[in-house]
Amino acid sequence: MIELADPLFLLLLPLPFLVARFLPAGDARGAALAVPERIGRGILTGAGDTGAVILRRRVSVVLIWVLLVLALAGPRQLSPVSALKVSGRDLAIAIDLSGSMVRDDFDLNGEQVTRLQAVQSVGADFVRRRAGDRVALIVFGSDAYYAAPFSFDTEAIARRIEEATIGISGRATNISDALGLALKRLEQSEAASRVVILLSDGISNAGATNPRGVAKLAADLGIRVHTIALGPKDLASSAPGERGVVDAATLQAISDLSGGTSFRVRTTDELQQVTAALDRLEATDSDGLAAEVFRELWIYPAALGGLLLLWVAWRGQG
Secondary structure, eight states, rough: EESOOGGGGGGGGGGGHHHHHHOOOOOOOOOOOOHHHHHHHHHHTTTTTHHHHHHHHHHHHHHHHHHHHHHHHHHHEEEOOOOEEOOOOOEEEEEEGGGGGGGOOOOEEEEEEOHHHHHHHHHHHHTOTTTTTEEEEEEEEESSEEEEESSHHHHHHHHHHOOOOOOOTBOOOOOHHHHHHHHHHHHHHOOOOEEEEEEESSSSOOOOOOOOOHHHHHHHHHHEEEEEEEEEEEETTOOTTOSSSSOOOHHHHHHHTTTEEEEEEOSHHHHHHHHHHHHHHHHOOEEOOOEEEEEEEEEEHHHHHHHHHHHHHHHHHH
């Protein structure tokens, strides 16, 4: 259905007729005006136009005016647009970019890859499935910072994950600051559901705060924290001083204290299973908000009026 964006402009339609009707006619007497001979002949020739020619010109001028006023009124048509699903959830994803993520002990499509490459591939696909969530990305090593603020643009967040580089945030593992940064933003959120997904492959060895204490703060704020302990070996079962192990017990405690779920991941397949489980835990299906998107049609009467004006001007030169 076609409608007008500013129908009040239609009140301008009778303006030329009102001007012609109520403004007094100008006094034809006055000094003579010298014009070039060619223009003078055109004036004299036009003075002898027939009634049909005069009527045609008047109709053309009226039609031009109507078309231009119609263009100003802004005809438009509502285009059908699929409703955007909105889950009412703010989801902060915190990814470990410490030095141990460079270890190539994961397999992806039959090739040996680093832990980061596995996380980038699976994590980006996971984020792209989160349509309806407002997602943010936090990366952490020695320090933690927002790589992407909260946004419904999940494709942009997924690209940030794919572009992540080890070392940009330091090579230590600061789980406390990563979780604390997520809570700082989520504390101000008015979303119905606030969730953190924290992935780490190491032991928290930076930051002044105990991760368990931050997890208790998350519980007090009503924020769930799901944790993913990534890596073939964990601290509890490894030899003393062994490198590249993950502190699965601490990550388990963080999720337990905050009401979330903890996952233990040793292979890429298990990582894919975890993202599928998170999809079930934090489902995105919900009714959406329909957006009104209009197809603007004003260009058509404006273009037609302009062409008609050029035609009238050209006929007047002939």
